[in-house]
Amino acid sequence: MKDEAYFKQLAHQLMFELSDEEAADIKKEFETLNKQLELLENVNTEGVEEMVYPFETPTSFLREDCVENVVSVEDALKNVHKSRARHVLVPKVVK
Amino acid sequence: MATMLEMMKSNVEKNVSEALKKAQDVQGKLNAVVTFVDPTEQLENYNKNGLMAGVPIVLKDNVCTKGIETTASSGILQGYVPIYNAHIVDRLQAEGAIVIAKSSMDELAMGGTNKTAYTGPVHNPYDLDRISGGSSGGSAALVAAGVVPFAIGSDTGDSVRKPASFCGICGVKPTYGRISRYGIIPYSSSLDHVGYFTRSVRDAAVALEVLAGRDDRDMTSSFEPVPHYLDQVKGNLKGKKLAILKNVVDVIENKEILDCFNKVVEEVKKQGAEVKEVELNEDLMKAMLPTYYLIANCEATANHSNLDGIRFGLQKEAKSCEDVMIASRTEGFGSLIKKRFVIGSYGLFEENQDKLFRKAQKVRRLIVEELKNALDGLDGILAPASGTVAPKIEDQNQDDLSDSYLVAENHMVLGNFSGYPSATIPMGEVGGLPIGLNITCHPFDEGNMFDILRGIELITGLEDKIKEVL
Numbered sequence: 001m002k003d004e005a006y007f008k009q010l011a012h013q014l015m016f017e018l019s020d021e022e023a024a025d026i027k028k029e030f031e032t033l034n035k036q037l038e039l040l041e042n043v044n045t046e047g048v049e050e051m052v053y054p055f056e057t058p059t060s061f062l063r064e065d066c067v068e069n070v071v072s073v074e075d076a077l078k079n080v081h082k083s084r085a086r087h088v089l090v091p092k093v094v095k
Numbered sequence: 096m097a098t099m100l101e102m103m104k105s106n107v108e109k110n111v112s113e114a115l116k117k118a119q120d121v122q123g124k125l126n127a128v129v130t131f132v133d134p135t136e137q138l139e140n141y142n143k144n145g146l147m148a149g150v151p152i153v154l155k156d157n158v159c160t161k162g163i164e165t166t167a168s169s170g171i172l173q174g175y176v177p178i179y180n181a182h183i184v185d186r187l188q189a190e191g192a193i194v195i196a197k198s199s200m201d202e203l204a205m206g207g208t209n210k211t212a213y214t215g216p217v218h219n220p221y222d223l224d225r226i227s228g229g230s231s232g233g234s235a236a237l238v239a240a241g242v243v244p245f246a247i248g249s250d251t252g253d254s255v256r257k258p259a260s261f262c263g264i265c266g267v268k269p270t271y272g273r274i275s276r277y278g279i280i281p282y283s284s285s286l287d288h289v290g291y292f293t294r295s296v297r298d299a300a301v302a303l304e305v306l307a308g309r310d311d312r313d314m315t316s317s318f319e320p321v322p323h324y325l326d327q328v329k330g331n332l333k334g335k336k337l338a339i340l341k342n343v344v345d346v347i348e349n350k351e352i353l354d355c356f357n358k359v360v361e362e363v364k365k366q367g368a369e370v371k372e373v374e375l376n377e378d379l380m381k382a383m384l385p386t387y388y389l390i391a392n393c394e395a396t397a398n399h400s401n402l403d404g405i406r407f408g409l410q411k412e413a414k415s416c417e418d419v420m421i422a423s424r425t426e427g428f429g430s431l432i433k434k435r436f437v438i439g440s441y442g443l444f445e446e447n448q449d450k451l452f453r454k455a456q457k458v459r460r461l462i463v464e465e466l467k468n469a470l471d472g473l474d475g476i477l478a479p480a481s482g483t484v485a486p487k488i489e490d491q492n493q494d495d496l497s498d499s500y501l502v503a504e505n506h507m508v509l510g511n512f513s514g515y516p517s518a519t520i521p522m523g524e525v526g527g528l529p530i531g532l533n534i535t536c537h538p539f540d541e542g543n544m545f546d547i548l549r550g551i552e553l554i555t556g557l558e559d560k561i562k563e564v565l
Binding site (some may be wrong): 040041 | 421428463538
């Protein structure tokens, strides 16, 4: 059984923190989830292909080599909190 | 307020102005709107000959709208103002629709209650102490309350069809690929559909003609031609071949809901439809929820890795890039979202992928094959949309492992696994609260689906039913 510390560590890898209460709640949720997963395990899937999309129709095509749907630098920066010289400004990375 | 088709014949400016005022007036009771939209500019330029000329509409807040804040009801997207429109916004506006508001939803569309929106829960017009359902709960409540005759939702598990049931309106999830998802903030890409609400089946047919069609910016959108659906909507049930989904009916505990459903089915038979029963494999039906939960959460955790607090939305100050992301995501996401991301990430671990994520994808194929076989020779499969009326806001979920929860409350995910078109329309009331009937049909057979639903709508007489809340 995974403990709260395990889930806090997992959350950290996902780039957010869990409160003690949230970690305890996830631990409890996993108990229910594990029981539900038994229902999944009951199904024999030997030789069955994964279903990734509802239909088997192709979803990728070669298109004409022309420029379209371009986002300008100005537009791309409109939602950025800080920018400088047409770039996103973030805290210094190299120390 | 009238149906969309009726409204187009009357004074547009008055209709739009009244809709906006009503949306503002009911906000204190329903809490269904996240952002009100000034329609002045749209009214100067709308297409007076379009299929939705002058119709006031609402968009779910996961639909990107150029220049209008779009949050998906999540703190992490506070302040995000898209630089482009979703494909469907351009389509709706090209046909003359006027957007008056962005509606509340479960955070990032993950949930079935609309209790997780960062602006607080949406209230059901029929009983303000009850949920509207989710995740498209704001849109559903606004259509049910007669604010607008049409609203956009999105449906990954049943997020249009369940709120439609709880609010007594039509909720349509068309075939996967029928409507482009370009510009819709994603949840689970292999299950996400654009859906919508109306108060009449005929309006639903018109709306799909507006929304459907190939869009090169969504590679999964279909090349299937878009028919004039309304031409197919006659409401004649004679000769239609239908079946009742026995697995669902067998586990519903609310006798009044079953009685109402059975009465409607008897009338459907009297109108000349052939109605039999179909039963899907029980183990597969019970596996629907964990299959959905794994696929949806695994895909969601990957899709939402771009919500980093750097390029858009909420940003918390910190000393490093990594700390900015951690602080922003910690504050920006609600607890339920964090839980789902943790579960999704767990399912994607290399050591878990085969027994969890890939296993779920295989079970999904088996479930879809089972549904396809059941539909063979039929026009559609019917079931009550839910085994309950809208729960109270303070209620917790039912027993997560009971058959009535696993099957009756989750069966509409069949339409998302398969991509088959599915819709809910009102069939009656229990204790003054609406209940819905659901149908699932063959891919790209929406015209036939609307025709059947129109026949049922004529039986129930529940076209354009409005619940005033003022």
